[in-house]
Amino acid sequence: MDENIRFTHRHLVERCKHGDRKSQKELFELYVDAMYNIALRMMDSKEEAEDMVQEGFTDAFRYLPSFKYESSFGAWLKRIVINKCINQLKTKKIKWVSxxxxxxxxxxxxxxxxxxxxxxxxxxxxxxxxxxxxxxxxxxxxxxxxxxxxxxxxxxxxxxxxxxxxxxxxxxxxxxxxx
Known part of the structure; x- marks a missing residue:
């Protein structure tokens, strides 16, 4: 990722950590399509995918103060969305075969x-x-x-x-x- 983009994303994340709603909206708009595509590939329907993305962003903004830049924000958010999808699918009792x-x-x-x-x-x-x-x-x-x-x-x-x-x-x- 370009260094300027990385700085811009970090700056947005920092402003979000301080409750800046405009920055939250910008960060959401930067990542919503990618997160939706991830969720859509895992879930049964567009509606479920939308729900998982919404819940993923809600959790991300809630836990943003604990984000320590050990990975990119996008990778961190992706993991949250994937975990949301997995947890939702687990409630449907997927049978795994060894x-x-x-x-x-x-x-x-x-x-x-x-x-x-x-x-x-x-x-x-x-x-x-x-x-x-x-x-x-x-x-x-x-x-x-x-x-x-x-x-x-x-x-x-x-x-x-x-x-x-x-x-x-x-x-x-x-x-x-x-x-």
Whole structure:
């Protein structure tokens, strides 16, 4: 990130820490679209995604005095929004299946599964995945978390994260073929 942008964001965060509503609005406008896209990839509906973003910003502004710049504000906010989504999805009782419970191991490589597909089909297919699959697929492939991080975030084993990701990929490929 450009040094001037980093300074501007830090300055906004500091003004927000002192209750400046205009700065809160500016910070919100800077990050709302990115946070909405993250939440939308994880949740069942636009409305749920909007709720998670709203709750994420509410928590971020509430706990802003504890923000110590150990990461960027955007990374900190992203973690809050993702945790909000995860907690909401946990209330829906997502069933996790351990990697050990799946017969056989998967020899397919990612490259073997990728064909050129219409991006609209991929986006629609992701939205049609079951919550658990969509959640891990989004965290891993789209948000860039590794399976160890996902297992820590979700409170599941690394092998479960890997198996759910693999199942999500297989399901997505089937969905795309049917669209």
């Amino acid at each position: 990697y050990a419970e799946i017969p056989g191991h998967y020899a397919e490589k990612e490259e073997e599964m990728v064909d050129l597909v219409d991006i609209a089909k991929v986006v629609k297919g992701i939205s049609m995945l079951p919550n658990g699959y969509r959640q891990i697929f989004s965290l891993y492939l789209i948000e860039g978390y590794d399976h160890d991080e996902i297992s820590e975030i979700l409170g599941i084993s690394t092998s479960t994260s890997k198996s759910q990701y693999h199942r999500a990929k297989k399901s997505l490929m089937k969905i795309i073929k049917q669209i």
